[in-house]
Amino acid sequence: MNDRPRIAVVGYGNIGRSAVDAVLAAPDLQLAGIVRRDPSRRDGIDPALPVAGSVDELGKVDVALLCLPTRLIPAAAPEYLERGIHTVDSYDIHGSLVDVKKALQESAEKGGSVAILSAGWDPGTNSMVRALFELMAPKGLTYTNYGPGMSMGHSVAVRAVEGVADGFSVTVPLGQGLHRRMVYVVLEEGAELDAVAERIKADPYFCNDETHVVQVGDVEQLVDMGHGAVIERKGVSGVTHNQLFRYELRINNPALTAQIMVSAARAALRQAPGAYTMLEIPLIDFLPGSRDELLRRLV
């Protein structure tokens, strides 16, 4: 037992697994344990790590990393915030973020706690890059080009389509923020590829993009968690045109999301009570170590 802040990982999917690794690798945090619906399932978790059905069974917890499906975040976060536990999530529904943030702000004020929303790579660090580009060149166009890589949201949509036994969708960048969707499906017995492809292309997740549907025998053999993005801006600084900026990442998707959440947990411990996105927190607060040492090394 040491006096490092104690972090709970809530949910044990791809991101939860990686979050456990990232907390254990952090020099200044410790893992309080894992919270999951069925704590009797161990799934290869180190027997030394506590697994509980509720955060209350884990002793003092400073920050809860909510590694849950995004639609569960607005209901799950207040539970923690109102009992004084900071939360970090990677909520990724852009359209409702501002409203969710307002709701979590109220919970955080009640509990004297901090919520950090949308701490992932997009939204999250990519949002920070878009802001950085605008402060350097306020006029101009920014394009965010995703992939190539598997899109979680689109893959869920594919699997819900009639006639699809299993499947996933890969996002391929075409430039200027346009994307191709490569959809790989295992058909249900008796399903027709043409009819399934038509249904996928009519789905709101796919109807605005160039979409190709490919029949395969086994999805598991094709899945790779690599992903990436390129953000480009050509803009104007003052009255000077043709200022060029480009940011690129090629990464393991759940590992990066989890690492960003763990860095955000550290930042949560350094903010006044309230709800924040990563844009609203100084970069230095995400990093371990003393402020002067960080400034000497990074500035």
Add this chain to the structure above:
Amino acid sequence: MNDRPRIAVVGYGNIGRSAVDAVLAAPDLQLAGIVRRDPSRRDGIDPALPVAGSVDELGKVDVALLCLPTRLIPAAAPEYLERGIHTVDSYDIHGSLVDVKKALQESAEKGGSVAILSAGWDPGTNSMVRALFELMAPKGLTYTNYGPGMSMGHSVAVRAVEGVADGFSVTVPLGQGLHRRMVYVVLEEGAELDAVAERIKADPYFCNDETHVVQVGDVEQLVDMGHGAVIERKGVSGVTHNQLFRYELRINNPALTAQIMVSAARAALRQAPGAYTMLEIPLIDFLPGSRDELLRRLV
């Protein structure tokens, strides 16, 4: 006369000129005027713009952009800070930044004002990118590769060498943070190229890098204010290796520096009294507009 915050540009070299443009282009700031040693020199400045020898002649000033040689900043900033005027500088001597920041912190506390130090592209926005890379992949190596582009500091060093009538130095990236220096010189009457080249290569600015000295007839015809950098990191998120990040900019150097200073002026108006680097300020504070609108657009 409107009620936008009033910005003074102090110094009228390359960066000062661009700073005037960037303040005039900002939707939420206004130019109070220009402060320079000899206010009778107009150098093509719009006659409608006040030019003064002291900031006191410009009426109310909220923020002073210190577009001065970097070594003058530690003495110049306190003058403004102690009379309650926020300052922004692009101080770029990495080794002494933390000490200078402490001194400006004292002045800022006395005057109830805000100092933002090292607001340029390196140090400045490049420092923010280095921090961003570390929060995403805490273990690994970051390389900052500068150029190709003219280095101001190295050019000043060249012109101080015996036998050099005029000259400048271009930084060329070789990868892994190593750089070649291409030095273009006009020789003084009777000077020998070989002897001058030897003196340049022995200078502390050049002795650690691969340096080539080329004799030319006229420096003015060769100077271009374009510059750039590539920052690369390959690192580890949690326990996942080979996470790849790359950032590249190709820009007009004084225009970008000046724009970053103007964005920092806006941020200065939003901080509590004290001294800050860009790493210590939330990204959203550098941008004009309402917080909710920015979050809707950028997150």
